[in-house]
Amino acid sequence: MTAPATLLIADDDSVALDLLAEVLTREGYRVRAAANGEECLHVAEAEPVDLAIVDLRMPGLDGLQVIQRLAAIQPGVPVLVLTAFVTIDTAIEAIRAGAYDYLSKPFRMEEIKVVVRRALEARRLASENRQYRRELEGLYNVRNLLGQSPQMVEVYKLVARVSGLDTTVLIQGETGTGKELAARAIHYASPRAGRPLVVVDCTALPEGLFESELFGHERGAFTGAVSTRRGLLETSDGGTCFLDEIGDLSPTLQAKLLRVLQERAIRRVGGNEVLPVNVRIIAATNRDLGTRVAEGAFREDLYYRLNVVTIVLPPLRERSQDIPLLAQHFLEEYARAADKPTRGFAQETLAVLSGYHWPGNVRELEHAVERAVALSSSEVLVPEDLPDLLRRGPEGNLRLPTATMTLDQVKQWYVARVLEEAGGNKVRAAEILGIDRGTLYRLLRRQTSEGDPDE
Structure with a gap:
């Protein structure tokens, strides 16, 4: 008991x-x-x-x-x-x-x-x-990833399964969903954990420079190549190479990467020697590679080589129940780093965070919390600590009451917003508010007689 x-x-x-x-x-x-x-x-x-x-x-x-x-x-x-x-x-x-x-x-x-x-x-x-978080970390070894939604639990399970294998993995998800974190979780739970994890941003450099970065070059291969240089695939030998935004690779580099996957070997730019490499490839993209293949923008054979195991990371808007957990994690991290007294969120603040659509996903949430912690001097973050964008509705109207409103007006405003979110369903609105329907009807009658607090 x-x-x-x-x-x-x-x-x-x-x-x-x-x-x-x-x-x-x-x-x-x-x-x-x-x-x-x-x-x-x-x-x-x-x-x-x-x-x-x-x-x-x-x-x-x-x-x-x-x-x-x-x-x-x-x-x-x-x-x-x-x-x-x-x-x-x-x-x-x-x-x-x-x-x-x-x-x-x-x-x-x-x-x-x-x-x-x-x-x-x-x-x-x-x-x-x-x-629950501690149990997930112990069960699936996913310390870098956060979330307890069913979608994320499925991600944890897949990460745990593929970590012990040596197969190529393709991670798909919108920008900011944590693709690199998933790649790190796979690497550090794998037998290759003691060897390097090399992160390669496929959009960071022009094609000519990128080829040299990835494959290395021989002395004299091009103007300025005064010495032989090992590429990122060589430096990750024995470990893992994470190719981020692989959907943006040029056709030439796609062909060369395909050869690496087929032969497990590379040639440096300007060189003839074939150099074996023992490296696991994890690739990530925010694009639909299947569509890119259909459009002729991505090689079909490379797509199938990469797409041995696919992990799809859900956008934050589809796992909103994870927002409080993520927000608290980021708050503790940045408060500790800045030696700030901030320790939590007001319920109204969590309501704003949970109601926002987060086009930038987890990364946008992290930046919003980092900013709030930096600017706040209190122990609890209130809605006013958040960026204006989060506190505005889709039409640009403020989602929050103003400081000139009385407490009764704030209550009326909140009831109206909950009823709106419930699509006019008074039974559902009463459940959300934690009151019975009779109390809700009395509040609505009073609001009708006194006028809308937003006016």
């Missing part, structure tokens, strides 16, 4: 404190009550808790100070803030300090119950994500 979650409640209002403790105890939680911020921190130092509910305004240590110190004592514990003075500024301040959510006084017990369940569920999922 699962042990009940432990809730820590801090409020200098004894009536509110006793009421919350009684109601949440009846819900099956183990409740620890504290009459002020100092007492709250003493409890947190003495025993682990799963969730904290903290009043914003208390004598001595206020709610914001308690949130910050709690994060140091028990990192990762979600905190709900209670306040009788809710404004956009105080809400944003609480979220920036690290609060999971905020609730206004006088509070409604049904709302408290829903938000507590949601916060505990988010914590449980975060813990499961970390455990």
